[in-house]
Amino acid sequence: MIIIRMTGGLGNQMFQYALYLKLRAMGKEVKMDDFTEYEGREARPLSLWAFGIEYDRASREELCRMTDGFLDPVSRIRRKLFGRKSLEYMEKDCNFDPEILNRDPAYLTGYFQSEKYFADIEEEVRQAFRFSERIWEGIPSQLLERIRSYEQQIKTTMAVSVHIRRGDYLQNEEAYGGICTERYYKTAIEYVKKRQQDASFFVFTNDPDYAGEWILKNFGQEKERFVLIEGTQEENGYLDLYLMSLCRHHILANSSFSWWGAYLNPSREKMVIVPHKWFGNQECRDIYMENMIRIAKEQS
Incomplete structure (x- = not known):
């Protein structure tokens, strides 16, 4: 056994x-x-x-x-x-x-x-890993309406998921610090924009206050291209994963959560952008899949 x-x-x-x-x-x-x-x-x-x-x-x-x-x-x-x-x-x-x-x-x-x-x-x-209809059970009506709205927006645009992971990652600088920096995300977003001029960016995060400020600070003049996903918590984080999987392309954090968000998108045409390292204190070669686009250290 x-x-x-x-x-x-x-x-x-x-x-x-x-x-x-x-x-x-x-x-x-x-x-x-x-x-x-x-x-x-x-x-x-x-x-x-x-x-x-x-x-x-x-x-x-x-x-x-x-x-x-x-x-x-x-x-x-x-x-x-x-x-x-x-x-x-x-x-x-x-x-x-x-x-x-x-x-x-x-x-x-x-x-x-x-x-x-x-x-x-x-x-x-x-x-x-196909989502069950049970994910919609017991969701407050206001949250359900919001998730369905995000779902519709994602399905009708050139949607790109952007995962900004903070929270527990801020407590372990040795492992997670200095990897998914602001520069990493800006470089990744510019990479996508050059190849998909009509891209819309859906930002998933466990720190929406920070992410909202980050969008305004770095992309204020084109903030209409960004949608901040709000309303979910860890106990219903599977809703975020569901929405991520519907996106056309993906900008990952060094997180297994957004790794799966990209994996569950079956498209062979997807762009999956990842940081140059996964952990600061280990060299994780095998978490990267073929055709992932790694942002070089000097770019992030």
Whole structure:
């Protein structure tokens, strides 16, 4: 048996589920641990339900058999004394780790942020990540009206998604700082404008006050080309992902969320613009897909 530990927000959960699909396609018994990271009050929302996804869940007994995390100190010592090893395996870094596909039995921890894990089952992954009609249930009427308006605007224009991620990224400068700078976004937008003169830019962000000021500061004379997406929160962030996926082209943050927003757009003609680095403290080669347009460091 293989258990994959779920962690992080929706974009991360999607990478972990894509690995789940790949391992099952290889004929392995796979379950998800959606308990360990998501039991506390501060936990981020589990959001795969937005695609109508169901998966096999690991029980507490199975987690105890495969990890040390649920054992009391005496049981951990006893396990070591009798030579029983923990089956936990953590991905080595942010790049494709082929060992992930070979471990069995295993308790896998990581983000698995590379198409290389599931490129050969691309169609199955795309089918899995089709939005369910359930995403429209329980939405306040005012927000629903706003989302439908954005949807109509995106479908009737040369829409380009722009993802500006702030919030938690501001607390970890070592990993995220100095990558998606104002200069990066300006360079990316100018790149698109030269190739799509009628482009409209739909800005997705977890800091709308900052993004609104940024639009006025840098593009005030053509602000009518920009639409700031507002009204959503993390608990219904799948609505942002849905709208992103409808756009023709994409300007990404160094974020798994906008990575998937671009991936779910099936067009072979799309432009997907990305920063020169993904993390400041690691070299993440394998998160980049073929035909992504990387903005060079000196340009950003």
